[in-house]
Amino acid sequence: MLSKLRHCEKACIKLFLGILVCLSCNHLAVANSSDGFTLTQQQEAKVQDAKLTAVMAWHGSSPWVNSVTLGAKEEFKRLGIEVLAVTEAHYDPAKQISDLETLAALTPDILLSLSIDSLSAKPSYLRLSKAGTQLVLLSNPIAGFIHGQDFAGLVGDNVDGMGRAAANLVAQAIDSQGKVGMIYHEADYHITNKRDEAFVDALEQYEDIHLMVKKGFVKKSQTAQLTAAMLIQHPDLKAIYVSWDAAAEGVIESLRIANRKDVKVISHDLGTNNLLDMALHGNMYGAVSDRPHQIGTLMARIGAGAATDVSTPLYTQVNYNSVTFENIAESWRLAFKTPLPHILKSVLEQSQEATGHGEDHDAR
Amino acid sequence: MKRSALDQIVLKVSGLQKNFDGVDVLNGVSFSINRGEVVALLGDNGAGKSTLVNCLAGRIQPNKGTIEINEQALLLNSPSASQQAGLAIVHQELALVNELSVIENLFLNREILHANKILRFFGWLDKNAMAKKAQKLLQRLGTYLPDLNAPVATLSGGQKQVVAIIRAVHAGADIIVMDEPTSALGAEQYGFLMSLIRLLSSQGIAIMLISHNLHQVSTLCDRAVVLFQGYSVADVALKEVSQTQLLAYMNGTVLEVPQAS
Amino acid sequence: MMHVKLTAHTLVYYAFAITMLIFTVLLSHTAFFTTANLLNILMQTSPIVVMAIGLSFALSVGHIDLSIGAIVAICGLVAAMLLQSYGITIAVVVSLLLGGLIGALNGYLCERLGIPSLIVTLGMLGFLTGFSRQLSGLQSIPIIDPQFISLFGQGTVIGIPSQILWLAGLVFLAHTILNKLRFGRHLFAVGASKPAAHSMGLVVSRIRVCAMALSGGFAALAGLLYAGRMQSARYAIGESDLMALIAAVALGGCSLLGGRVNIIGVLLGVWLIGCINNGLILSGFSSNEQMMVKGIILIAAVIVTSKVNK
Numbered sequence: 001m002l003s004k005l006r007h008c009e010k011a012c013i014k015l016f017l018g019i020l021v022c023l024s025c026n027h028l029a030v031a032n033s034s035d036g037f038t039l040t041q042q043q044e045a046k047v048q049d050a051k052l053t054a055v056m057a058w059h060g061s062s063p064w065v066n067s068v069t070l071g072a073k074e075e076f077k078r079l080g081i082e083v084l085a086v087t088e089a090h091y092d093p094a095k096q097i098s099d100l101e102t103l104a105a106l107t108p109d110i111l112l113s114l115s116i117d118s119l120s121a122k123p124s125y126l127r128l129s130k131a132g133t134q135l136v137l138l139s140n141p142i143a144g145f146i147h148g149q150d151f152a153g154l155v156g157d158n159v160d161g162m163g164r165a166a167a168n169l170v171a172q173a174i175d176s177q178g179k180v181g182m183i184y185h186e187a188d189y190h191i192t193n194k195r196d197e198a199f200v201d202a203l204e205q206y207e208d209i210h211l212m213v214k215k216g217f218v219k220k221s222q223t224a225q226l227t228a229a230m231l232i233q234h235p236d237l238k239a240i241y242v243s244w245d246a247a248a249e250g251v252i253e254s255l256r257i258a259n260r261k262d263v264k265v266i267s268h269d270l271g272t273n274n275l276l277d278m279a280l281h282g283n284m285y286g287a288v289s290d291r292p293h294q295i296g297t298l299m300a301r302i303g304a305g306a307a308t309d310v311s312t313p314l315y316t317q318v319n320y321n322s323v324t325f326e327n328i329a330e331s332w333r334l335a336f337k338t339p340l341p342h343i344l345k346s347v348l349e350q351s352q353e354a355t356g357h358g359e360d361h362d363a364r
Numbered sequence: 365m366k367r368s369a370l371d372q373i374v375l376k377v378s379g380l381q382k383n384f385d386g387v388d389v390l391n392g393v394s395f396s397i398n399r400g401e402v403v404a405l406l407g408d409n410g411a412g413k414s415t416l417v418n419c420l421a422g423r424i425q426p427n428k429g430t431i432e433i434n435e436q437a438l439l440l441n442s443p444s445a446s447q448q449a450g451l452a453i454v455h456q457e458l459a460l461v462n463e464l465s466v467i468e469n470l471f472l473n474r475e476i477l478h479a480n481k482i483l484r485f486f487g488w489l490d491k492n493a494m495a496k497k498a499q500k501l502l503q504r505l506g507t508y509l510p511d512l513n514a515p516v517a518t519l520s521g522g523q524k525q526v527v528a529i530i531r532a533v534h535a536g537a538d539i540i541v542m543d544e545p546t547s548a549l550g551a552e553q554y555g556f557l558m559s560l561i562r563l564l565s566s567q568g569i570a571i572m573l574i575s576h577n578l579h580q581v582s583t584l585c586d587r588a589v590v591l592f593q594g595y596s597v598a599d600v601a602l603k604e605v606s607q608t609q610l611l612a613y614m615n616g617t618v619l620e621v622p623q624a625s
Numbered sequence: 626m627m628h629v630k631l632t633a634h635t636l637v638y639y640a641f642a643i644t645m646l647i648f649t650v651l652l653s654h655t656a657f658f659t660t661a662n663l664l665n666i667l668m669q670t671s672p673i674v675v676m677a678i679g680l681s682f683a684l685s686v687g688h689i690d691l692s693i694g695a696i697v698a699i700c701g702l703v704a705a706m707l708l709q710s711y712g713i714t715i716a717v718v719v720s721l722l723l724g725g726l727i728g729a730l731n732g733y734l735c736e737r738l739g740i741p742s743l744i745v746t747l748g749m750l751g752f753l754t755g756f757s758r759q760l761s762g763l764q765s766i767p768i769i770d771p772q773f774i775s776l777f778g779q780g781t782v783i784g785i786p787s788q789i790l791w792l793a794g795l796v797f798l799a800h801t802i803l804n805k806l807r808f809g810r811h812l813f814a815v816g817a818s819k820p821a822a823h824s825m826g827l828v829v830s831r832i833r834v835c836a837m838a839l840s841g842g843f844a845a846l847a848g849l850l851y852a853g854r855m856q857s858a859r860y861a862i863g864e865s866d867l868m869a870l871i872a873a874v875a876l877g878g879c880s881l882l883g884g885r886v887n888i889i890g891v892l893l894g895v896w897l898i899g900c901i902n903n904g905l906i907l908s909g910f911s912s913n914e915q916m917m918v919k920g921i922i923l924i925a926a927v928i929v930t931s932k933v934n935k
Contacts, residue, residue, distance in 0.1 A: 061912055061913075084909065085906055085907065085909050086911065086912070087906055087912065088912045090865055091861075092861065092864065092865045093765075093855065093859055093861065093862070094672075094851060094854075094855065094862055094863075094866075095865065097669075097854070097855060098665075098669040098902075099906065101665045101668075101669060102662070102665060102669075102903050102906050102907065103906075104661075104665075105656040105659060105661055105662040105665060105907070106655075106656055106907070107656075117765050117855075117857070117859055119765040119767050119855075119856070119857040119859075120765065120855035120856065120857045120859065122856075123779075123855075123856055186763070187763060188763045188764060188765070421824070423824075442826075443823060443824050443825070443826050444826035444828075447826050453824070455824070459818075459820065459821040459824035459825065460821055461813075461814045461817045461818045461821045461822060461825075462817065462818060462821075463813065463817040463818075463884050463885060464810070464813060464814060464817065468810060468814075472810065472811075472814055472822075472825045472827070473811075473825050473826045473827055475807045475810065477807065486806055487806045487807035487808055488805060488806060488807075489805060489806065489807055489810070
């Protein structure tokens, strides 16, 4: 009897340990670190032998997209995969469908894409998948798609984390108290919508910070006017959050014209102009940056793996970090893997009074 | 449009008055034209000729007075109404659509439609019928044009005028008003126009000619109506009056009480 | 060898032939001349052809319709919204009527207020764009009705894709109206010379309003074709097509001042632009390079057209 109990005990402990291991494995799988997916040497050799072809169908054009493309192209080159064509749809869903159809005629083995409108892109993606193309998605999921069958994997940002980090940056900028405004992207666009939502939620944790006003924009050229109006209505704002970098340029321009050097601007993604402002201690206080170059690399690798029957993860997340004056240079390198633009470099060298080194926030 | 007997009055204008912005442009103009007559409308600039023509064309409406066509008093409130009444105006600017062909211009707004009922309902054109009819019309009036399908813009001023006249004839006009028809014509074309007018007149169509050329008027026309400052000051048979007298009427040197003939 | 005089009207035929020749040389190794790809081009450009036909009607009377893209969007949205509850017939009929009414309203405002159509339709464009966004709440509206999808989208009839049948049918219809019916002549007359047309007894304002209504109606049809193709309706559809439309009608020989319109020329103009787009992608040009090449082609076309007699 006792030996049976002992037996049970051992079994239970094994079971418990087993479950623990599984849980932690899951945890690791979900909260992927930056090198989320790698191929062994054997697998890479197989890719080289397969003489694969790849295409990319983007939603639009921007330095961020270019960085993703660069990362992907470098990885494809490393793996001996030929890139046949890269299209961008100028944010027009109909054009994206046309692009996908045109690319389908090339019968590529791998397709990297960011969908503008998941609903209308779905049938086109399906046709490509059924014809044998491995689809790797960026950021925007497609409802109803089955991993391993319709698409090889999704690579995305930690949109919740980025939103929260932005809220933290705002708190940091205004010592956790004061009135704040928000200029957000008023369109059906997954990344910005989710980041903005997370920002608002996280900001509510701060009792003494009040989100007074939200103004939406459609085209990023509208943000300057919106900021001017916002300042007139709420002259006591201490900080403004903007959905992303290019839109924030208009906000800063408006603040300069109104001579409001005291209002801090926080946004997402890195752009040279705003970083210059940050380096010169202007309105731009901080930005949350993801890793576009890495996104490209991962997508390319996942595509290559899937095309050679290697199992690929459903969701791979890249990291982000909060960027302020102290860690501009390192953050740029992490994000884009290209050298710092010349003008930014010289400005940073000049204003080296604060010496702080970069801090990486790997918030989960 | 009744075809009236000869010597029947086809157009009668009585006491036409028109006021533009406080200025009296027409001051009780009265005259009449018989079937088949060729009448000249004379008068200096500002006498009211254009306004009178515009009233007849249905483009403007007089403030007072009547216009009777075939003894029916009519209200000409649009170019359509005027055309339906039997009046046709051939302008100086020649209201033809330059980009359309001769045939298309001839039949604009009076197109010949297909025989089939269903197609007629949609306005299906019978281009063959129109081409044939166009040929016939031209022949009947003794004209020749090289290419009926060429745009009207390629024709000379005289040829365009002929097209406009033929259009008027085809529309069944009883009265054709020609505004300065000879001003753009060379000698040969003028001769042709003269014979065309004679031909039309012999077919019972009344013609009203507006012209500044008194010599031409006396060879072309039977009668003349003279306007001076909005008044109809004379209504004379050209055989009975000299050019000097006509000029005097036009200058206002001689004023006659307006009379209906 | 047959010599066809190079005029503004025949320019597009030459341009099309020359481009095809160039492509045969440059793109023979790519997938350009495969049936699948050529079919793709036909299908991708079909809504644009329909819009271009509508625009041609407006141009024929000397109007321009800048709101055409927005009419496409709103009619597509309305059709998608009505489809679920009221079925395909009502959705299609209401959508077409809506397009026609908006066009007629455009025309009426132009005639009544005497404002150039450029400004009226620009205002309508702004209004409809905002309204479409509001109506749809920025969401795409999915379409699951299989009848609709096969009728306007991916369906085939005796092996021919329905989009191509629509294309052929509508081109034939437009060609018939413009060249075989009395109304077509009246359109040209009004477009070529309003005063002359008026003198000849045509009711100019009514004809112009009808032309704009036709423009709106064709735009609605284009909206249905887009909706069928994408299996959804979205507020932003048609937004970016205006440039291609104007380029296509200009290539096709339509005068912006009004007058005769060559539907076949417009069709070839749209196809030409579609082929160039497609060819540039298949050649591996980057997006920026594609834009530059297209700009150069448009400028070249304008230069040639201006040097040529009408």
